[in-house]
Amino acid sequence: MTPAPEKTAMPTGKDIRQALLTGFWFMFLTFPLLVIKVHPIEQTVTWRWANMLWVGGLSAAVALACRLVAAHRAAGGERRRQEPDRAIAAPSQAFFLTPSRLVPLLAAVGLFFLVFPLLFSTYQVNIMTTALMYVVLGLGLNIVVGFAGLLDLGYVAFYAVGAYTYGLLHLHFGLGFWTALPIGGLLGALFGVLLGFPVLRLRGDYLAIVTLGFGEIIRLVLENWGDFSQGPSGIANIARPGLFGIEMSLETSLVYQYYLTIAMALLTIFVVNRLRNSRIGRAWFALREDDIACQAMGINKTAIKLTAFALGATWAAMAGVLFAAKTTFINPASFTFLESAIILCIVVLGGMGSIVGVVAAALILMLLPEYLRAVAEYRMLVFGAVLVLMMIVQPQGLIPRVRRTYTGSH
Amino acid sequence: MQPLLTVNDLTMDFGGIRAVDRVDLRLRPGEIVALIGPNGAGKTTLFNCLTGLHRPTGGDLVLAPPGRPQRNLNGLPPHRITAAGLARTFQNIRLFPHMTVLENVMVGRHCRTTSKVFGAIFRPEATVREERETVGMSLALLERIGLAEQADEWAANLPYGAQRRLEIARALATEPLLLLLDEPAAGMNPQETQELDALITSLRDDGLAILLIEHDMKLVMRLSDHIVVMDYGRKIAEGTPEEIRRHPAVIRAYLGEEEYGA
Structure with missing residues (x-):
């Protein structure tokens, strides 16, 4: 040949x-x-x-x-130089951006997710719940990587913090999901700041390496500090999320968790979107674009970086609590570097800083492998190939960030 | 009138190299001071020291805002210095390229606004008002520099001269008392330079103190009330444009052996 x-x-x-x-x-x-x-x-x-x-x-x-x-x-x-706009906002997007098309589209998507458990089997619902959790994780990491431009390769550490918060609180004190959720979020924020302090002076590659190390440290501590975390054998029999103490069958509980995760994802979208279009969000973007000019504009770089780490970690930790409640069993093996890499793939593939893009990428990356079981072995290979291809063909991501207009002239 | 900014004996060493050597400087409100000198004379380093990007090795920076107690700016981080009232532009344009023109200016409002994460998420009345004011003031500034039409354009898409003006608008958004412009006319055509001239004059008339690094001598001679000449990190001369034009040390170091002008 x-x-x-x-x-x-x-x-x-x-x-x-x-x-x-x-x-x-x-x-x-x-x-x-x-x-x-x-x-x-x-x-x-x-x-x-x-x-x-x-x-x-x-x-x-x-x-x-x-x-x-x-x-x-x-x-x-x-x-393209004469019209460099195209490099940032793809023309295909403009089609969906008029309200007359956007509203029915959103309604259809909303309806689909609403009736999903009625149409599909428990198995499918379970997969969708997982995918939605990755939507939350992707959006959380999007704050750190997409908005503030801080490459974080140890994001899964905060996911673990959340999961173990619930696992341990339930094991030792019998606390329920709804109590653990805010505690987990707060602890996540705390760990975000803890990681943030030592890496304040680092940028780019160095930051990536240190965050990578941080992620591994958390996992190794969980694996080896048996008295604290029960080591590799993990924590079992964690309670599923409750609803005013109502007894639920396994199937009802799964559907309930599905709607819970939907609510969580919607909340995340809402909050992340508001953060983006705020004074804080603009400061993050400024930090990402040019950190010297950002300081010269009166932005406290330290505070704004720590805020990004803390808020990103909060979502990871809350997703972690949800994860522990869903699987009812956690061990350190769920929080390897591969998880961080997948979440990062979601952000990069979806489009850094783009909320719709990250949501779409999370669903695609999580659902496709499930429905393409036949080629499941090649999943990682395809991941890599798709990422390389995206970087060449459309480096700004699947659905690039849309420019926000204020004057109404566009 | 009492000086707004007093710089005494400012020194900046990089290892064994003294980039700025005991420079004194006074700036009054409503005064334009130009900083000139050959390339590598230490002008930008001096700017970086004044704005906190470098921590000066020695010397004093004192800011005395009219009607407020004077304060020492030594060793403050850049964002605190901006908050105190010093704003700058950069020699190599440092806009936020993937933010819109308006957003670039809005970032400048950061140190004069206060809403935090809570405000961003729940948008209480105060935040909504603050946000509206930020947009309004930023648009007014764009109006002033003639970029209101391009408010929603990506900053990276602006032509060169417009990017320089946008940097000035962004600096103005921080409500400075003193504006530091690092080669604002570099790369501008005569028409753009003239517009810049008018803009700087009108800012001076508003009572802003302006410190200007510039190589366009016509612009410097026309605008400045006072000129400071640097060479090898040292201040070698200062005075009115007339005095500088005739100063032998300046002619030797900077303008060449022949007298400048004609």
Whole structure:
């Protein structure tokens, strides 16, 4: 099989050379994994050379396509410079932004979520509840990463704080969900500030590494401090959320949790949206855009950073309480770096700072793998590929942040 | 009149390099002082010291707002200095590119407004009023610099000259007593420079003190009440535009051997 370059007439020799090189590089990289297959029991080795050709051909074709797209974009660059707006707010969005289209759309979406438990099985409802929890998590992280521009790779730590707050309070004091929810939120905020203080002076990569470390510290403490957290065996038999002490069957309880999570997600959307369009929100954006100018405008950088960490952590912790109540069992294995990475994927994929984008990305990223069980093994691979593709094709995210207008002239 | 800002013996060392060397400066309300000097003379470093981005190695900064007790600005963080009444623009434009023109100015209102997280979420009457005032005042400032039409445009999309003016509007939104402009006319065409000239004059007439770094000598000579010349971190001369034009040290260091003007 020959690599694809010959098919198109447009590419230059350089493009083809580069594509072929990429193909060879991938053949080399994947050689041990895809070509050699060792059968330890029969003590034989199969050489799957066909795989190598596939890898080489496909990666060369993809590389060539990317180069062509890039060349095409560079050629269109002049036009975009004259209208750079398109790079920020995609034209497709304008279609939905008129009230006459937006209201029915929102109503339809609302109705769908309202009747969801009546139409679908408990299994589906359960999946949707999980997805909605990730909406809350994504929106919370959006405050830190999307609004304030602070790359936080240890966000799951606050999720764990919330879950263990409820788990431990229930275990030791028998406290219920509704008491634990505000306590968890407050403790989350406290931990957010605790993490915020040491990283105040850090930016970008350094901040990312320290937050990553913080996330791991929390998990390792939970794993190893057995007297406190019961270690890897976790905490079991956590009570589901109650409703004025009414006894509920498991199924009713799941539906109840579904509506609870919906309410939580709506509350998050409401609060995050209000925060964004406020004095605090503008200060976060200013910090993200240019931290020196931000200080020169009279913004207290320390206070505004800590506020972002604290508020972001509050939502993670409340989602954590919800998580503990939903699964009724928690252990440190639920709070690995992978969780942080997935939540970050949601924010980046949805569009940093965009609320609708993050909600959409959370639902897509959480629901798709469930309904594509057949290819579940490749989930992480697809995650990575989709992210890389998004960064190339639409770096501002699925649904970019909309510009807020005040004068009504637009 | 009593000076608004008094700078005594301001010194800034970076390791072994003395970027600003015992500079004195006085600014009165309604006065335009220009800071000139060759590239690398320490003008921007002096600005950074005044606005708290650098912590000066030595010297005193005293602000005496009319009708209020004077205060020492030494070692205050940038946001406290802005709150005290010093606002600045930057030599390399530092707008918030992915915020709208209006939002850029609204950020400048931050230190004069107070609503917190609670206000943001629950929007009590006070916050709503404050927010309305912020929008109103910011729009009025855009009106003044002639950018009201572009209020909802992304700041990054503005042409260069407009970005410089927007930086001034953003600084004005902090309600400064003293405005520090770092090369405001850089890269502007003659028409834009003329508009800038008119804007700076009108700000002076409002009673603002203005400290100006600028390389456009015509603009400096026309606007300034007082000129300070720096070279190698030191103040080598000061005086009225007339005096500076004739000062031998200035001609040597900055304007070349031939006399400036014609």
